[in-house]
Amino acid sequence: MKRWLFVFGIAVMLTLSWVGVAPDAAIAAPEEFDHAATGFLLEDGHAGVSCESCHVNGVFEGTSRRCAACHERGGLINATPKPVNHINTQEDCDACHSNRAWTQLTRMDHGAVIGACESCHNNTIARGKQPTHIQTSQDCEDCHTTTLWTAAVFDHSGISGDCQSCHNGVTTGGKNRSHMATSDACADCHVTSSWGAVSHVDHTAVIGTCASCHNGATAGGKNANHVPTAAACDDCHVTTAWTPATFSHDGVSSACVTCHNGAIESGKNTAHIATNNECDDCHTTTAWSPVTRVDHADVVGSCFSCHNGTVAAGKNAGHLQSGNTCDDCHTTTAWVPANFSHANITGNCASCHNGTTAAGKNATHLSTTNACEDCHAVTAWTPAVRVDHAEVIGTCFSCHNGTVAEGKTANHIQSGNTCDDCHTTTAWAPANFDHTGISGSCASCHNGTDAAGKGVTHIATTNTCEDCHTVVAWTPVARVDHADVVGDCFSCHNGTTATGKNASHIQSTNACDDCHTTAAWSPTHFDHTAVTGACFSCHNGVNATGKNATHIQSSSTCDDCHTTTAWIPATFDHAGVTGSCSTCHNGTNATGKNATHISTTNTCEDCHGVTSWSPATSVDHADVIGTCYSCHNGTVASGKTPNHLATSNTCDDCHITTTWSDVRFDHTGVSTTCTSCHNGTTATGKNIGHVQTSADCDGCHTTVAWVPANFDHALVIGSCSSCHNGVAAAGKPASHFVTSVECDNCHTVTSWSFTTYDHASANYPGDHRASVTCLSCHTANSQSISWRYPSYAPDCAGCHANEYESGEHRKTQTPATYYTVGELRDCAGSCHTYTDSSLTTVSSYRNSHHRVSDGEFH
Secondary structure, eight states: OHHHHHHHHHHHHHHHHHHTOOOSSOOOOOSSOOGGGGTOOOOGGGTTOOHHHHSGGGOOTTOOOOHHHHSSTTOSSOOOOOOTTSOOBOSOGGGTOOSSOTTSOSOOOGGGBOSOGGGTBSSSSBOOOOTTSOOOOSOGGGTOOSSOSSSOOOOGGGOOSOGGGTBSSSSBOOOOTTSOOBOOOGGGTOOSSOSSSOSOOOGGGBOSOGGGTOSSSSSOOOOTTSOOOOOOHHHHOOSSOSSSOOOOOTTOOSOHHHHOSSSSSOOSOTTSOOBOSOHHHHOOSSOSSSOSOOOGGGBOSOGGGTOSSSSSOOOOTTSOOBOOOHHHHOOSSOSOSOOOOGGGBOSOGGGTOSSSSSOOOOTTSOSBOOOHHHHOOSSOSSSOSOOOGGGBOSOGGGTOSSSSSOOOOTTOOOOOOOHHHHOOSSOSSSOOOOGGGOOSOHHHHOSSSSSOOOOTTSOOBOOOHHHHOOSSOSSSOSOOOGGGBOSOGGGTOSSSSSOOOOTTSOOBOOOHHHHOOSSOSOSOOOOGGGBOSOGGGTOSSSSSOOOOTTSOOBOSOGGGTOOSSOSOSOOOOGGGBOSOGGGTOSSSSSOOOOTTSOOBOOOGGGTOOSSOSSSOSOOOGGGBOSOGGGTOSSSSSOOOOTTOOOOOOOHHHHOOSSOSSSOOOOGGGOOSOGGGTOSSSSSOOOOTTOOOBOSOGGGTOOSSOSSSOOOOGGGBOSOGGGTOSSSSSOOOOTTSOBOOSOGGGTOOSSOSSSOOOOOOSSSSOSOOSSOOOHHHHOTTSBSOOOOSSGGGTTSTHHHHGGGOOGGGOEEEEETTEEOOTTTTTTSOSOOOEEEETTOOSEEEOOOTTOSTTSSSOO
16 A cells, blocks of 8 residues: 555646746747657657656757756756665666656666665665564675575675574474484484485484385385395484394395305305305205205215315325325215325325235345335236336345346447446446457457447547547547548548637638647748738737737727838828827827917817828817917918908907808997998898988997897988888788878877877867776777768767757747757857847856866856
8 A cells, every 4th residue: 555655646746847847938839730750759757748857948859869968866857856865877768768657667787886785775765674584694696686586695604693593494494204214303314405305314303114205206216136025224324334234044044055155144155165055955044054964965066175174074194195186086075985096195105015905025125215106106016117226135146147137238338347347237338348358359349339439430440449439438548640641631630520719710721730840839830821810810918929918009900000011111091090189190100299289278180181181171179379379470371361351350259260251240349330331242231121211330230239229210201101011111900090190190209109189170179078098089099980960070060969958058038049069069159148139249258167167168
């Protein structure tokens, strides 16, 4: 009701305000006038307003369309102004209000509102917090936005109460209907940054069974591979930890492996007996171990995989040492008796075959200390696989008599020796023959029939065996009688029959006896003619005399300088010399420096070559003592050329010893002008793109650095743009005003900015009081202006015609006439008020508004 009374009051005020508008002189409006043609429709609130309410003093043309032109305090037109408690904003009225009703807003643009939310939303100007609003000291915009009041992004940081003081289902959302039944406070499980997922659940305060929440909807329930059971969760699990669980098998009806399969629950461990039995064939649900029984019929694997002393009982301490598996001897039905296999017995035979545990040696056995297995095998006791004579007691003949064991053969050498004089028990042949009792010659036996004769590779000789060999050792021979040897040296000395050339022998195609004799291998008479290797292969100080201690240090081979016919004189080759020149060229061993040599600490080879002493290959100036001119005087070495710059500098002021050209020039001692040298011939001159100027080089440049130059524009010929074109020198930046005017119309050569441009002209007579940028008029950033009202260009009205207030410019008092915008288009025409239409008597003069420094065009 109060709201409608307020609206009604505003309507009455609007009506009274229109009635109160009284023009200076009411002018009858034409009976037929289409106001819509002006572009301002008289509709809604304006429909019933009289013409003179807006067009005061009889002025129709030029009336402002802006709401504020009428609805402002102290204006000529007395329409309802903004109330003093209006929202603080810079928006135009029609941005929010309509002509239909002042109080029915079309929209509310918060973007232009100045001030905090509560400056309006205080329940006086606009709706503020409701009584049920959460108690908080935060600003509205901390949670709400101007585009949408809800939903708000709530910042809990400033809240001092507990969660349920707001989250009670009234002030804001509380627990939903599907929430767990619990007496916990919200903050026990939830956090303010995110309602879900919860940080933890305190089960101690939860009311109800596990399944009331853990049903797969409210919270996770049994997973798909859970053990099939009707037991309640807490029969096995606890709220403090889901695993491990205490399981009761009482209600389980399926086989053990249904659950104990390694997926749902633990199955057989890796050390379990390999078997096809069901779990409950051996185990019980009350205790997994010990087992009730073992069914060996379904056990897969060897006996030892269980009977290893850990899983089940293994071999006892008195068991035979054997690598056999249990079932090689035993069976699962009865442990004894066993079927014995010797294959993997690790103990010796006597440990069992001792006459007590098993049969031992019989009475006729050889007298020996050998163990059974030294001669016998476990597969068959006889015949023996071998006899170890080392442990047999007695002579060979006590067995080897042709009866007990094999004796001498019919073709045995006649000898009174016992068997072991020649033979050994390890091998019958070959025998170690004792020649002591032999009376014949070697050849009587060593004839290739009775005993081995000469080998096919034997030296061709007429000597008897004993001339060279002894009966103690056939090899090496005691001596060789070369007198009876048939053939050349190499037929024997070939590295196979007899020693040949050793690895370090001189490379030569000579026959042995060209240098050596049979009487003495060395010394020899050496013939170099047939030698194929290098001198040093022999003359190395080991095989033959090498270099003496004072020999010149050189990597050359001997024959580079020496010959085989005469060691000296030598032809010297410097190529392989490793020492320095002065090692030899010291004035004693060889010629040294002469008296006129340049004073230097350089070594000879720094400048000279070994093929020719002069001219020198290079000069290392680093170690030369003295000034450049002491050598470079035109006599000892080249001096200045005729076209050298006239200067008193020393050579090294500009030149360096590594290269004569690419000098660093010291201009200090130069007495001429720059162009006397920098003329493009003697030294680099101006380049083709150089600025056209008659100034000397040093007018801009310095001898220290050519660039940057301190540029003197005074002598430059040509316009600014001839250089400042973006190539020769920096040109206009991309954002520069588009104009063909030369640079120096605005800029100076002393400073590019600030400019000397004076905008004052007939078109722009001084600075405007309002803030106007160049682009406000020069919208294209060029000299041309896009006039808002071209018919009035280039005068003030060209831009401000719409702001002209005719009522402010009375022309005559009687009758009351007013100047048109065209008459005062340039703000400079006569705008005096005359007494009558004769325009002869001025009743008042122009007022202070006639200045462009004023804020508006009147």
